[in-house]
Amino acid sequence: MNPTAAEKRVWSLIAAEGCLVCSGEATLHHPTGYADKMGRFTRSHQLVTPLCPTHHMIQHGPRESVEALGHRGFYEAYGIDLLAEAKRLWVKHGA
Secondary structure: OOOOHHHHHHHHHHHHOOOOOOOOOOEEEOOOEOOOOOOEOOOOOOOOEEEOHHHHOOOOOOOOOHHHHHHHHHHHHHOOOHHHHHHHHHHHOOO
């Protein structure tokens, strides 16, 4: 399903906050895993977090990104629960 206009508006506000790790220019990551347990959940347009390309997508080289570390590994490395942050940001920006 495609995102709604309201979801896209909130995405813009979330991305504008900058990367959760380094405050750099952010792209949006849709969390699909948990920080504190095994398992995955279905991707949602209402659960997004801002991450720069280094902390979002780079899979080769240093293991810095959520794609390289996985959600639990990302939490262990940075202390950021991406699911909790996505929920917080969605509420903050009024959707």
